[in-house]
Each structure stands twice: as C-alpha cells, then as structure tokens.
Amino acid sequence: MRVSPTSYTCQRCMHTLHQSMRATQRSTLARVTLGQRSFSSTQYNQSSLRNSPQTANGLAKGKRSGSQASAQPATSKNVSLEFRRSQSTATPKDERLLLKPNNLFHKFSDSPSPDMRRRAAFIKQNASCPHPDHRQTRLPMSPDDPEARKSTTSGLPPAHVDFECPDCGIPVYCSEEHWADDYAAHLEICDTLRETNEDDHDLRSGRFFPEFEYPGSQIEEAMINMTNWDTFLFTREFNAINHERSLRQATRLLTYPVTIGSVLHELSPYNIKKGGRLTVEGLKSLSALRYTLHPPRTGGGPDVKGIRPAPPPVRIFILGARAESSLPREVWVQLAHLFPRVAFHLIFIGPESMANRDAEYPLPERTPANPFGAVVEDRLTSFLKISTFVEYYHTLHKAGHFYPYDPYFDCFMLFHPGLGHPASSHEWQETIPQLLETKVPILVTGYTQYDMERDSDWVKKTVGGEMDILLEPGENRFRSLRWDLNDHDPQDISCGNYGLWAFRGKRYETTKKDVQ
C-alpha cells in the first residue's frame, strides 16, 4: 500500500540526474537527493550523562544531565557534502581536513580543534582527582567508582584534575605523582579513553563520513539478520563499514532505533531457549506486538481498487527522552524500514525531550486540539510520525491523553532512565506503577551492567510481585560500540544502551476454583 521513497523517482528524472552527474563529475549529488532527506538543522548532541550529587547529604535536584558536548555529525556531514562536490580535484581535499586519519590522537588541551580545548578546560574545572589520598567529594555511585576508595574524614583536600595522561590525552589526575601512583587503576581504562579521544577528534576532523549515509527501505523478502551489528548492516544494505572507528561512530547513533527493532522484530536474537533471555511472558507480549508488526498481505495497492482498511499506527512511547529526541530523523526512519507496511508513531515524553533542539523553539501553543503543546513532525515519511511532549509522563497518563493502551500496538521504551540512580529515581516513582497498569511491554536499557542491575533491583523493590520480567537483564547485542566520556568525571565511561531488559505489569489470568 505504501510506496517506498526510493522507488518514487521516475525513470526520466533519474536519467537526467545521471546525465548531469556525468557531465560535471559530481558523483554523489543524486544519491543525496534521492533517498535521504537530511535535516541539517537538527544537531545531535549527547547530553545524557548523569550529574553526580554535589554533597554527601543533599542530592542534586532533578536531572541527570551532564554536558558532554560531543560533536555534531550532522554538521560534519554538511561539510563533507560540500567537499564531496569538489572531489574531482585532488589537492583541496587534503587542505580541508582538519585532521588526517593518522593524526587523530591529541591531548585535549593541545588539540587543533577549539571544541576539544574547551572540553579540556571544562573537565579541568569540574572533575576531581580520583586518587585515594583525597577526601571524598560525593557518594560513590557504584562499587567500581574510584570515590569508594577515598575516605570521608582524613586525607588531602579534593583537587581538580589537571594532569593529562600521555597515553590517553585526557585530564585524569591532579598531578603526575598521583597518576603514577594510581597507574594500575588507570591502566584499566586508559586504552578505552584513548580510543574515545581519537573518535572525538575523528568526528571533528572534517573528513567525509560514508557511515552516516543510511539506506532506504528494502523488499520484504530480503530478510534482516540480527545476530550482530555486522550481519545487520550487511543485510540492511548499508554501505560497507570497513574500519572499526567508522563502525563505532555509526553504531553510536543507530543503537537507538535498532535496539527497539531487535526486540520487536520476529527475527530477533532473543528467544525462549536457554540463554536466549526471553521469558514465556515475554514471548506472549512480543507475539501480540509482532502480530501487528508483521501484517499479512491484504492485496492493497496505490490505486483506488487497492484501498484497504489500515490499522492504527504502532505507538512507541520513549519516556525520559533526552538526547534521543534530537537524533537526526533519518536515524529514526531506520526503525520504520525494519517493518514494511507498518505505520509508526514515536512519542518522546520527558521534561528534557527538547534538549539540543533549540531551532524548533518556541513550542506550539496549548490549544484544545493540542492540549500539551506537543511538537508534531508528521511530514517525515508516510509511515513515521514523531511527536515530542515536554511533560512528565504521569501528567499525561492522569490526563488520559493516550488512552486506551493496547498491548497489540503500544510499547514503552526507556533509554538509560536511571530508575535506580539516586539522582533520578524519585522522578520515576510515580510513573512506573502507571506503566504497569497499562499492561504494555516496557523495554529498558542501561549504561553499564551495574546501572542496569540497579534499575531492575529498584523496580523489583518498588513494585514487588506486580511485574513480570519479559527479557532478562543482559548485554544488548545492538549496543553502541563507542564508549563515551562523562565530562564531569573522566573515570566514568559508558556506552549507549549497553544493557537491555524488559518488564510488564503482571497479568492475572482467571483460574477455575475447585468446587467440591
């Protein structure tokens, strides 16, 4: 019924485009105009890391917002589009690059990129040295937290980091002596930090990013293999991503839609066999959703005779949305491409859901037709609509705005919500019981193994037996392969959607009473 965008361009237009292409040797303009509509105003900025409580007794109010001002792939893509056009002449290409591929490691404070130097200054002003000799500045967040080694009473006063490790280039300790002293602990993360350093410089190097070109839809019969990232990218006909660094950059964005898709798709790698992590209740919930997501053919077509009743769109509520809502829309459209002939409605809900979307302010007025002033983007494709509500979910639930919830059509997705994190768990206190009431599956991810286990323990403690686990906590196959740095604490490295689990309100089934 729905025509895919790439098949929409008529043959004559394609021929003309290729003619002009050959004439001026601009080899990529056609592909850019054909399949992918780039929303160059949206810049992806990941500001989703937690803020550690400032004092031992008072927790920081509200949000888990860090300010990791990481790069904007969209702007570098625009830069690269421009210099692709002049690719025919060899020498200007080299001159436009800020950094060559073999020259990506720089200490943050000596970096050629002003953005990185700014970050270095920020880290030096905000992060404290993790050496055990200092006094504790905040409560330890996890057993691996270096703050746990520090004592609360005795010791040197806390100092900001100043010294940059020569191997990883990131300011990690206050002085060289402390760095040398704590070398064993630093060595555990030094390699990852160096990789992060090089990846961040790579994003700002001004090179051409083929990994940010996404494919369109494909025929239904071409099945997608979801064993791991490589098979997924191959069967989804992405451009070959040969270098590990490119793979890390690409998966950092794609992890968001593909995590959702990997659970909901019928070819998902999670199954009810031993080690497959899916429980029987999980299979029941997902089968209901898969009934809608893989609809039988109805004989529909684009003409009048092909009109068929269409089911309502599958609604995916992304609660506590922060950076996810500012992802380029081409990334979210990848989720819709996994399920042909299905309409999707992505709903971003959360107080920070308009983070890094300053171009879209001011928010729409609250009218009776739009009582919560939601930003609605319904012109993306014919099968994807995105709405953004800057509200807490419990407000919308009490208003009954999305009522009725249907387990065959709806799904909740919580990307690193920090349910158990001391700074943010009070915000979820009211929402989680309401989510359980809807009996709709709730997928949750976490930054690290510890984060995920803390979340699931908190949920179990809060709601007790009122929930069923659908997917047991474990590593997400489609996690981001890139480790991200927290500017407030360089020792806290995390990767997007590392862990994945799912739960749902308990379904009580009627049973026969034994009547004697």
Place this chain on the structure above:
Amino acid sequence: MAVKESYVEKVLAAIYTSRNMGILPRSSYYDEHYKQSAALIRARRPYLIKNAITGIGLFGFCIGVYAFTIRAVSQDEFEDVKVPDAVQQSPRAGASTMPSAK
C-alpha cells in the same frame, strides 16, 4: 602510453565508482580488486565454520559416490562373464565374438 593508461584508469574508476549507481552498480562490500572487504568478512564470521563443515560434507559425499562407483565398475576379472562357444567356421585371428554389422 603512460598518459593514456592513466586516462583509461580514470574512466574505469568513474564507471565503477560505487556511488555512481547509474552506470554500473557495485557493491561496497568488495574492493576495487574484487576482494572481500573487512565488513563482509566480519558479517560472515558467525557462519564460516558451519559453512565450511557443510561444504566438506557435501563434497565428501560427492567424492564418495564417485569413488564407490568407479571402484565398483573398474574390475579386471571377468570370470563370471559367460563366453559363448566359438563359431564353427574358421575363426580369424582377432575376430570378435560380437555379431558384425554386416
């Protein structure tokens, strides 16, 4: 000559450029010398061993069938074949026992 060859290479590169989809589409999973790229090898890794074993199994079965058949028909003793009695007319040396076409 050298100038002409580099021109030819440039034209071929333009024709075969993977993004130049209109002229001759090429998969980005193979490099310019048609070797498998790293991405393709990584994508095949979960199946390499199973495919290799299946391949060996199939080839082995095929070779086994050939070997058995050829061994079964390559015997040298023909004692069990009944030779009919020689014809009463004077046999010519080297005459075959099969009836001649005439």
